Amino acid sequence: MSDITWEEPFCGEGNNCFRLGTDADGNGYVAVVGQEDSPITDSLSALRTLILDIKAGKADHLL
Template sequence: MTTVTWEDPFCGEGNSCYRIGMDGEGGSYIAVAGQEAVYVSDTADALRQLIRDIKAGKADHLLAD
């Protein structure tokens, strides 16, 4: 099992909180806070770009009204 060091949760509006983590080999992870055992893994650069795009509003079309 990979040991992941998680950062403090990032919480946006509402109750959606996410955590970003990194393992000892430089792999990056993102998970819903409180559910770190179920995560998405990718390169650090890919996850950084994903977060930048979300913060820039490029994922607004995925959100339900």
């Protein structure tokens, strides 16, 4: 697996914490804090859209 650069954890209500990361190949990653060794991966564009929609309240039930 490529080296992943992780951002600071994002924690929603109820301690639902996850981290976003990227690698040099332009892939994006999402992982639960403490489980960064098994992240969900997709294109950076797809994950950016997902996170922006969550933050906009379109999918707040995911947090």
